[in-house]
Amino acid sequence: MNHLPQAWGRPRDDIYGAYNHAHLAPSHPTTHTQSPIVTGTSVIALKFRGGVVIAADNLASYGSLALHRREAAEKFNDKAVLGFGGDVSDMQYLDRYLNALAIRENYSSGSGAGEKASSTSTDASEEERAESLDNEGAGTGMAANNLHKYLQKLLYRRRSDFNPLWNHILIAGLSSPPPNAPDASPQPFLKSVDLLGTAFGAPSLATGFGAHLAQPILRRVVPDEEAVKKIDEATAVEAIRECMKVLWYRDARSLDRYSLAVVTKEGVRLSEDERVEGQSWEFAEGIRGYGTQVV
């Protein structure tokens, strides 16, 4: 044995020659996800007085191929809904991850019966209840702001590992009251986090093409936090529906079916089979410059 710890336990160089590191060297550098594969596109959301409305179309695209339908809006618990843009398999991973998290959270918050105000209506179909069994984090203390902070840390960690989760996520719901005012009523919460862990909030938010096509329309409805207090749920839902229509008109990777969720203090109302209604394609007549037109 010599005095060089790095040589301990290894064949002696003076007998066997220096170790040839080329034997185990990989032929190329380690790479992780370089681009998303199956993707979802726009998620749009808007705050209003007392809640948030969020919508995402139900398309999963494989490049430009419309691959299949999906659910892009995921109910986390009675206080939070997630909207996923970007890679669908990463969305599935996050869904399972958060499901496991919600189960663990439920352990530490005790069995917690009695205090839980369940929002699942009694006349829901058996299937709907089976859905809610899957994903509803009842008894989970996590409000939308907690969930957002958690996801931000998670996504930033992953990008720091050079292995990002290729999503742009909107987190909509109600925030937990601040520690210095535990009795304050929950405020509408809307923030986003992207694959780099970049996080910010705004009265209206959109991912994917929605950021270009829907965001300006939503900003006209709710320009700032002050305006949030002035509009009601019906106006907000109407604005979101209008934006989904615009996205269906102009975004080639979109679908006329979408999910829409409204979070208020009464809980989450999630509808997964909305349709774009009142379509009019007359404007298409005036568009020139591509397609089959000859003039």
Place this chain on the structure above:
Amino acid sequence: MTSIGTGYDLSNSVFSPDGRNFQVEYAMKAVENGGTAIGIRCKDGVVLALEKLVTSKLLKPGANKRISTVDRNMGVVSAGLTPDGRHFVSRARDEAAQWRSLYKAPIPTAALANRMGSYVQAYTLYSSVRPFGVTAIIGGWDSEVEVPVDGQVGAGPAVGAGGKKEGEKHGGPYLYMIEPSGLYWGYYGAATGKGRQAAKSELEKLDLAAGNLTLEEGVKEAARIIYVAHEDSKDKEFELEMTWVSSLSGPTKGRHEEVPQKLREEAERLAKKSLEGDDDEDDKPEGEKMEE
């Protein structure tokens, strides 16, 4: 116990000449000293109840819950050494999480009982460990309807998941009891701990196999049975802890939860009343007392 170990009880994993494992039998002794725990499998759910003996007046009433949730749809209650019970629950939760990460679905109650049975049994095989000092009761509900796969995107096949036989019943309430030896059976009604004999004879009167008892009746019976089982150690104070899990259409919507305070208090009131009734009409035959 009539015979003592005479040297064959010093090590786990050693049989006595007449084929007994004394360490396991001693572990069962530990269970017999614990507060009574029972489980009732009703037609639309499972009730778990525990006689939690109050060891100190300095403990906060209602705190330190002893019935634990595993995944979302199962509960575990145990009698015997509390720390062993907690480790048992911890392992059960790991098993449930591991099942989910592999199969993307909740673990069936029977599968959890099987895995925990194997785990407990492994602690009877080696001289470096001692058996579990608990008998645990696992109550759970498995979904009767098709549950979406965790993280499912889109609808999946219209026929649902495979592996199900036509016309056969799948899912429902289940109840298992696991003993320190690793032995486990499925039960209609299970009881363990100090008052198990009294509790078992009360459970037998309920005719649970017929499957007529509703969950709410089950809660009231569970409370009554715990009170009956407590009769022998009346001088000690205790708290009644009760949890339940119902089907999706029931009060807990397929989740294992604590029985709401209102219902528990009502059940306790009826339990006390029926015990007082017992004292007054001691000469009445057993069957009539059951009617109320």
